[in-house]
Amino acid sequence: MNAITKPSLREGVPPIARPAEPAHIIRDDEEAIDTARALAAHFAEGAAKRDRERIWPIAELDAFSQSGLWSLNVPRAFGGPELSYRAIVKVIDIISTADPSLGQIPQNHIGVVAAIRTVGEPEQQKLLFEKVLAGARFGNAFSEFGSKRAADFETSFTEDGDDVIVSGQKFYSTGALLAHFVPIVAVDGESRAWYAIADRGAPGLTVIDDWSAFGQRTTLSGTVILDKVRVPKTHVIAGWKGYAEPTADGPIFQIIQVAVDTGIASAAIDDTIQFLRTKSRPWVDSGLNHAWQDPYVIQAIGGLKLRLNAARALLDRAAIAVDEAVANPGAETVANAQISTAEAKVLSTELAIDATNKLFELAGTRSTLAEHALDRHWRNARTHTLHDPVRWKYAILGNYYLNGEKPPLHAWS
Secondary structure, three states, X not given: OOOOOXXXXXXXXOOOOOOOOOOOOOOOHHHHXXXXXXXXHHXXXXXXXXXXXXXXXXXXXXXXXXXXXXXXXXXXXXXXXXXXXXXXXXXXXXXXHHOHHHHHOOHHHHHHHHHHHHHOOHHHHHHHHXXXXXXXXXXXXXXXXXXXXXXXXXXXXXXXXXXXXXXXXXXXXXXXXXXXXXXXXXXXXXXXXXXXXXXXXXXXXXXXXXXXOOOXXXXXXXXXXXXXXXXXXXHEEOOOHHHHOOOOHHHHHHHHHHHHHHHHHHHHHHHHHHHHHHOOOOOOXXXXXXXXXXXXXXXXXXXXXXXXXXXXXXXXXXXXXXXXHHHOOXXXXXXXXXXXXXXXXXXXXXXXXXXXXXXXXXXXXXXXXXXXXXXXXXXXXXXXXXXXXXHHXXXXXXXXXXXXOOOOOOOOO
């Protein structure tokens, strides 16, 4: 695809053309993992440059979604792979190790596909899953910048025949710039939240390229303006039903975040080792010839790799629990998925931040030079781990284990 000319800051970004060919459909875990590894090797090559210059990953995103990795949780009953979340989180971990912005972009897409499976009507499922299998990408227009709490929504819709009309303003709209459809969280007259899945080119839907965070710079986020956007009722999903009773919808949204943070930590540790082996000098008092001989460095790397392996083990354990909650939703299976995911989230967050700090401590001053672009790991970790605070994960865990209180049902739990 040809490069898009970036508009000025407050202009809307025009929608992109959809792929001319249908996306590939992956059939098993092994193919998904092999495909992710092949894509990751390509994505890693330009990751530092894309971050430094904030280059939109247009070709990379097309390759990612056309590979079939964006339809992994589409049910088999509708022609999809319906792979396990054990496989899906491995895919996101692999991609995020190469470029965590690309790893984060499909997070809401995966969550919306899961929600369509959970609460969509059969005819909606057929219609929307066909689009996903063909290569359609869902962005998101969920969060609102000025609301009192993250789950407070002022964006609303009214019914008009076979359509709904949506008005409001959104921010943190990951993936919306280059999406084909934009699921909008909008409330009805009873303050219930729905997903109104609007065409990216719908009149009144404007996506502004104003994401200015210092990390995760190419997640294609920004402001979404909704001025009487018309969405057919076939594309309006009762998202609130996924939290009216126990379902896996919440932990599915969460576990993808865990996989992204795990990938960030993995990349930072890999780059630390590479720098120590090739560029760092030993400390003056060590009497050693190489930095990689330093016993304190050796111990620190051992600790980081140990915790990375532990984080991946907890991620896998959480994915098993999510798979069980998908197959057999109920109060106990969903709570187990939430708790297992919260534990993985705590460790992946703390490791990502620690590993990206340790990179500079161990590799030395030379590692801070702009030519190495290693600061992106810390910036990405610090930005992405702010998505939902781990101090509340500790509270959820403590209340569950001490008082038997199950976690709340929402997209952050």
